Amino acid sequence: MQYIAFNKLKDWVRKQITLIGLEPIVIILISSTKNYFIDEFVELLTKQQTDIYWIGKTNVGKSSLINKVLSLQQQFPRKLSLISYFPNTTMNLIAIAYRDYLYFYDTPGFANSNELNYYLNNNAYRNLNFESKIKSKTYQLEYGKTITIVGLFQFSFIEGLATSFHFYGSNKLVLHRSKIENCSRIWKQQILLLKPNIKMVEHQIKISKNNEEKIGIQIYGYGWISFKARKQQLRLLLPENCDYQIIKPIL
Structure with a gap:
């Protein structure tokens, strides 16, 4: 059974606050x-x-x-x-x-323009609301596969050993698995939630560790993707200026 590590979550909140130049006095998860x-x-x-x-x-x-x-x-x-x-x-x-x-x-x-929320059309906000406990969506992927988070962004597994990827975002979002060679066609069919004419940018992510350590990729405005480090080569397709960072999982 998964549980929230409250101290890890507080540490993450404290880090995010200090990154914008503030010093938190008290942090209460509520x-x-x-x-x-x-x-x-x-x-x-x-x-x-x-x-x-x-x-x-x-x-x-x-x-x-x-x-x-x-x-x-x-x-x-x-x-x-x-x-x-x-x-x-x-x-x-x-x-x-x-x-x-x-x-x-x-x-x-x-x-904030570095978050997915900034790029949503007005009909899409309900899809990113967290109204119930987040349930991870897990995919055992071989390299050469892409997960499209319908209408928001894409995550591609370019190279590496077979890996289980756990997606933590709003339960309302639909995820679609495909081969990398089909991801452009699928993206054009499913770009439903973003404002018109949003420029998308590819980000290459290289995981150098091969020690099975649990790590995560936080995508601002979505949630995070967790997996074990196995020298993977990954790719994110995100709206321009939308940020991500490598984190230690909070579950």
Whole structure:
């Protein structure tokens, strides 16, 4: 049975924050739908003596979390923050009375051009929402095979020993296996989720280790692909400016 290694996940979050020049004080892993660590989070909020600004990326659930905190403390504003699948639903700064003359400020989400979300058309956002526990999709691949994550990107196994690749992304996304020589034709048939005229760029990835160590490729805005290092040659087809990085798996 797979489980989340919370300390590894916190380390990953801390690394991502420091990469943009910030220093995290406290990291709490939280879910407003599953109530994970909500009590710990609310306790932290009650200690604050200044207004609280909710800042984060588009469509990550800031408004949902605010509503959850208010409902737990039996505080209901006249108009709860609007919740939507679509990005930039919160268009302006929204002030919500919290306690003792303190306010929550719900801010518009920001989008990063290095993430897949930035390139989606409006009909595609539901496909990248994580509404349930992620179930990995595993493919035992020989070299010369491609996995197309329908309408988003492609992952190709160019060279190396047979390997099991585990894909961790939204359960709603469809994956399609094919031979590399057919991947261009399949891509043209299944480019469904991206905005029109998006330039796609190939990235060559060479895994030099051959020690069976578990590693992963994080694709910003999707999730990650994990496998064992066996001197593989891999290729990613991603929207231009969309980033990836090699990580240690958090499962």
